[in-house]
Every structure is written in structure tokens, then in C-alpha cells.
Amino acid sequence: MIDAREPIILQFPLRGEWLSPNTPGTKIPSHGTNKFGSRYAYDFVQVDWERKGWPAYRVSLAQYLLFGVPLDQYYCWGQDVYAPCDGVIVQAADGYKERPRTKLLLDMSNAYKNAHYFDPKIDDIQSVAGNYIILKCADNVYAGFVHLQTGSIQVSVGQLVKKGNVIGRVGHSGNSFAPHLHFQLMDSLDLATANGLPFAFEQYELFKNGKWVQVNNGIPTNKDRIRFQK
Template identity: 45%
Template sequence: MLNVMRAEPEPVIVDFPLRGEWVAAYTPAEQIPSHGSDQLGQRFAYDFVRIQRDEKGWKFFRPPIIAYALFGVRLKDCYGWGEPIYAPFDGVVISANDGWPERKRLHFLRDTAVVLKNGLFFNLEKPGDLRSVVGNHVVLKMRGREVYAFFAHARLDSVRVHEGDHIKCGQYLADVGHSGNSTAPHLHFQLMDRANILEAQGVPCGFRAYQALIDGVWREVKEGIPGKREFIRYGE
């Protein structure tokens, strides 16, 4: 677990928003900005993907890799798709946005082309419908602090909260999905200093407690920052 945030403010510690076993595909433990940009408040953002580990390698879907390359795979055949997302702290829902469709099958070339197109034509001055980039999403304000959590790419019709709802830590918010700029079902999660992602600055974030697979052994981690491609698990 690298810590490249030493020169940054102390991370805000929250609960992990998923259950079971996940991998951080993007993490501020590897680089800052974690996604290569400070835009949209994502300086310290994470992408969490559910991946199968076996002797043949890692993959995020059940069918053979050749099927993914040639024909694509169905969303329901992806390990992370539809997994619940939970509130990482007590707070209030600032916005809850659903209704953006998901591509029904994953295909590497097509999904990559969509992401590149959206990235090239996205304009901060005239952003249009943000769901085309961030997909179905929720913004949650932490109780008592000007800290906001942003959850992106949720499954279509899965958002279970509404603007103004008061939320308890661990409450079910939505499901992991493949909406917006997504090449695989995943949760994009970040903390910010304000609700509007067009104006927000990222806030460093660590997780209160989880287990990390280190040298083949699951070990307890307190107030940690998951490393890139580090297997972590929580709650199950």
C-alpha cells in the first residue's frame, strides 16, 4: 500500500462503500491525480472493479476472453455488475441521478471508442447532460462537514435514494453499473469539497478498515489507501 499523498492534506477516513472482494484499478496510492486530471473533482478518485483470480490470470467476466474480444459479453456475466453500493458515512443526499442507459454488452473496442469520444468532446463550459460521462450517479454530503462523496456509473434504474434523503452509514444507495464513460462495470468513487463536480476540488480519502491480500495472506488494514491492483475485501 503505497502512500503518495504525504504532501497532500490528511485523508478523510470513511467506510468502504462496497462489500466482498474488489481491486482498485485507479487509486491515488499509485499517482495523483489518480485519473490523470483534476477536472470534475477527481484528483483522489478511485475505480473499483470485481475481478476473478485464477491460474489463467485476472478477468472481470465469466465467459472466455475470446468471447469478450470477438462478440462482447453480457453485463450480467460481469462479476461486479449489480453489486450494491453503500453509504460510507452519515449524511444527506444532494443529488441522485438515474435513467441513463447502459450498453447491454461489453466489447473492448466499442467501449473504448465511446470513452474516447466522450472525453474528446466533453466541454466544461458547456457540459450538457453529465450522465453521458459519469453515468447514473449520486452525491452525498457528510454530516457536519463540507465533504461530499460522488458515486458514478451506477446500474440503470438502481438508484434507491432521492435528493434530501438523510442517510445512515452503510445504507444501500445504488448498484455498480456500466453507464457513462465505462469500459467495465465498476464504481468510480471520490470525495470532493463541494457538491458541483464542475467546480469541485478533490479531497484525499482513506478507508477506515478492510482486509488486503498481502503475500497471499489476508491482513487487516486500518485507515488505509488501497494500492493499484491490490485485492481488498470488506464486510463479507
């Protein structure tokens, strides 16, 4: 990371094998913007490592491009999301409907519209974030879990959670190209105005040279095959 601030250390918020196509381990800002507290945000998907291009869906590339993909054909859709630290839930917004399938051109159009025309004073933040949870980890440190599956949020505002508790499931709500977990740390609970905070994961494994090796306080790149089992 090319940044003067020391990253905060958190537990990995998922279980199993993952890829982070957008990560501060590769570029900062990781999503090309500092808006919405996303400067150091990660996206996580599950892929088929044996197929060319590491697709995140079970269908063919032609079907993805021509017809879209039903959400249940994505490997990560519905996977549990875990609290990465002890804390208190300060926001939990559910009920925002997911589109039933991905459609590349429509999803790109939505992304462009939200990136260029979203006005936090008048627009609903759920049009960008979908279903989301904000967890207060410490003073001025808030974890954001975005694009969650509709109806999956298992916590409520004011609830105390422990590191490792299940809090929701990976979804495709809001401004999302495909089912994934968007995960970030911020200095405020307000997604519309927060600044992102740098962070790393206290432990995970990296598949390297045909074997799994342990990484401590690591920041995966967008090519890393990683896993976390607890």
C-alpha cells in the same frame, strides 16, 4: 500518497472482495486528470483471482475482444453500494440507460470523446457519469458514486442516510469501459467543476502472503486484493 493534505477517513462503500485498477494509492491523479473532481478517485471491480490476468468477466478473453460481454457476465455488476458516512443526498440521477454489453473499441471511442470534447456548459454530465449519487458528508465534503446500474438508485434528494445504508448498485452507465464503481470525494456537489479531495478507508483486509491481514486508514494500490465485511 504524495500530497500535503491529510486524507479524510471513510468506511469502504462495498462488501466482499475487490480490486482497484485506478487508485490514488498507485498514482495521482488516479485517472490521469483532475477533471470532474476525480483527482483522488477510485475504481472498484471484482475479478477472478485464479485466472490469468484477473479478468472481471466470466467469459473467455477471445469473446471479450471479439464480441463484447453482456453485463450480467461481470462479477461486480449489480453489487450493492453502501453509504460510507452519515449524510444527506444532494443529487440522485437515475434513468440513464446502460449499454447492454461491453464493446472494447466503442467504449474506448466514447472515453476519448468525453475526455477531449466534453463541455460542461452544454453537454449533459450524465454522458460521463451515467447514473450517479452525490452524498454530502460534511461542509465542503461530497461523496460521488458514478456509473450506477439503471433503476438501482434507492435514495432521493434531501434524504438522510446512515453509514452502511444501501444506496444503489454497481453498473455500467455513462463513460464506462466495464461495470465498476467509480467513487470519489469532492469539495463541491457539481461534478463538472468540483476539485477532488484525498481520502482513505477506515478498515479493510488485505490478502498478503496467503492470509488476510487487517488494514486501518488504508489506501489500496492497483495490485491489492482487498475485502470488507461488515
